[in-house]
Amino acid sequence: MTTPSFNRVEIDLAALSHNYRAIQNSVGKGVEIMAVIKSDAYGHGLIRGAEALAGAGAATFGVAEVEEGVALRENGITGNIVVMLGCSEDGFEDVLDYRLQPVVFDPDVLENLSKFAGEHGKTVPVHVKMDLGMGRLGILPEQIADFLARLKNLKGVTPVGFISHFPLADSPDRQKTRDQSRRFGEIMQEVQQILGGKCVSHIANSAALLRLPETHFDMVRPGIALYGCPPVTPETMHSELSLRPVMRFTTRIIQIKQVPAGCGISYGHTYLTDRPTKVAVLPVGYDDGYLRSLSSQGQVLIRGRRAPVIGRICMNACMVDVTDIGDVVTGDEAVLLGCQKEESITADEVAGWMNTISYEVLCLFGGKNTRIYKN
Ligand SMILES: *Cc1c(COP(=O)(O)O)cnc(C)c1O
Numbered sequence: 001m002t003t004p005s006f007n008r009v010e011i012d013l014a015a016l017s018h019n020y021r022a023i024q025n026s027v028g029k030g031v032e033i034m035a036v037i038k039s040d041a042y043g044h045g046l047i048r049g050a051e052a053l054a055g056a057g058a059a060t061f062g063v064a065e066v067e068e069g070v071a072l073r074e075n076g077i078t079g080n081i082v083v084m085l086g087c088s089e090d091g092f093e094d095v096l097d098y099r100l101q102p103v104v105f106d107p108d109v110l111e112n113l114s115k116f117a118g119e120h121g122k123t124v125p126v127h128v129k130m131d132l133g134m135g136r137l138g139i140l141p142e143q144i145a146d147f148l149a150r151l152k153n154l155k156g157v158t159p160v161g162f163i164s165h166f167p168l169a170d171s172p173d174r175q176k177t178r179d180q181s182r183r184f185g186e187i188m189q190e191v192q193q194i195l196g197g198k199c200v201s202h203i204a205n206s207a208a209l210l211r212l213p214e215t216h217f218d219m220v221r222p223g224i225a226l227y228g229c230p231p232v233t234p235e236t237m238h239s240e241l242s243l244r245p246v247m248r249f250t251t252r253i254i255q256i257k258q259v260p261a262g263c264g265i266s267y268g269h270t271y272l273t274d275r276p277t278k279v280a281v282l283p284v285g286y287d288d289g290y291l292r293s294l295s296s297q298g299q300v301l302i303r304g305r306r307a308p309v310i311g312r313i314c315m316n317a318c319m320v321d322v323t324d325i326g327d328v329v330t331g332d333e334a335v336l337l338g339c340q341k342e343e344s345i346t347a348d349e350v351a352g353w354m355n356t357i358s359y360e361v362l363c364l365f366g367g368k369n370t371r372i373y374k375n
Contacts, residue, residue: 006283007251007369010338011044014375015244017056019226024057026241027209031216034082034202036223038064042359043366044227044246047075048373053226054079062221066091069100082127082161085137092116095124103163105129105138107150110157117156126151127161128199130187132180134167141187148194162191162199166215169207170232177208181215188217207231210241229347229358245346248338249365253302253330255281256322265319266311271296273310278323280307282334285316289364290336294318297353300334303327304341307334337365 024033035058041049050061050072060080063069069081080101087095087102092113095102104110104126117124128147131138139147151159164184168176181203188201204215206225211232224231228245256278259265263273273279282300286292290313298309300320307320322328337345347358354361 005370006254007249007288009043009366009369009371010248010250011048011366011371011373012244012246012248012375013048013052013373015228015246016044016049016052016226019228019243019246020053020056020058022241022243023209023220023222023225027213027216027220032060032200032202032219033058034060034062034080034219034221035226036062036084036205036221038062038068038084038223039363040367042223042227043362043364045366045371045373046071047077048371050075050077060219062223066094066100066102070094070098073098073100080125086129087113089116096120096122101125101127101160103127103129103137103161104151104157105131107147110147110151111154114154114156122156124157125160126157127163128159128191130162130164130184132164132166132184132187132203134165136165138164141183144187144191145194148191152195159195159197159199161219162188162201164203166203166205166208169205169211169215172232174212177212178214181208181212185217205231224359227362229362245338245344247347247362247366249336249369250338251282251284251334251336253280253322253328253332253334254283256328256330257281264311266295266314268312271311273321275323277310277321278325278328279310280320280322280328280332280334282318282320283316284336285314285318287315287368289368290318291354291364293354294350298336298350299345299353300336301340301343301345302332302334304343306343337361 035053040046062082064085066087083100083102129138166177184203200219201217202219204220206222208215209220228243261275265271284290292313295312299306305325307322310321347361350361351358
């Protein structure tokens with residue numbers, strides 16, 4: 001046994017399953033779910049995350065790249081795996097061998113994939129991606145007809161999905177997303193006609209699926225909501241769904257000391273104590289994802305109470321003020337994300353201090369630390 005780090009990220013797999021089921025209940029049985037598990041399941045762990053979601057009923061998974069799909073298959077995940085960034089020639093063999101479903105948006109790649117699959121006597125299911133205002137991946141609406149006409153004549157590839165993505169689903173003004181959703185629906189009708197078959201249409205991310213039921217179509221693609229973070233502020237959510245946070249990040253106090261008023265704390269002495277202060281040293285820093293932007297901004301929970309970070313965050317350490325907390329001792333747990341007793345720190349709160357969004361907080365904390373799985 002190696003000595004474990006002071007820092008640990010706990011993943012509550014029961015909460016993940018709960019969130020999946022809660023989303024399935026809210027969208028209803030007629031709507032499928034693609035569980036978005038790109039980026040190591042937003043820092044929660046690709047394989048363990050996928051296994052828990054499969055246990056909760058997930059049959060379709062969304063990843064960013066081919067290699068993630070390969071890892072899922074090699075670990076026994078059997079559902080549909082959609083590769084949202086698509087693939088280039090390097091990935092054709094794995095797409096075939098591991099039965100992945102790439103998103104397609106480039107006619108040349110599509111033709112080459114068709115040729116490759118044909119030579120191997122196989123057919124690859126693909127999801128056609130349209131850019132409806134995101135300005136990211138996808139064919140523009142005016143190019144759709146040509147693209148589909150070409151696709152129809154190709155062997156070795158078969159369209160199984162029609163996909164787009166909302167740029168403004170989390171904006172307080174829902175009208176633009178409603179308009180884009182209507183447009184998606186109209187184009188989708190034409191697509192189905194051209195292809196003469198049944199493609200699964202999907203466009204809604206967490207924010208859209210929770211706030212705008214008309215965006216559900218055949219399938220929804222939740223990411224952040226699965227991990228228990230509201231995609232928008234509660235006031236603009238328009239949803240009764242109760243999501244449970246899945247990630248908790250903790251460390252332990254490794255030293256406590258009493259210092260006088262006027263004492264500089266950490267590099268640069270950017271913080272000077274304004275009273276006699278009890279300082280606790282935590283063995284967590286920016287290398288653990290507890291970014292330097294949290295210097296004199298962040299808060300942690302100790303004995304169920306909030307302690308502010310004082311001074312600069314170092315590479316592997318930072319200091320918090322525990323003067324008001326009482327009987328704090330070395331070895332006490334400090335919670336950087338999640339709950340302790342009655343108090344809790346959400347990913348959105350940390351994101352606010354870090355000037356980013358909950359997604360980045362989860363990826364950082366989960367990606368940088370040893371994960372421990374519960375339930
Ligand atoms: C990441 C991603 C999602 C999930 O978005 P959330 O806001 O986390 O729900 C859905 N669709 C695509 C194409 C994505 O890249």
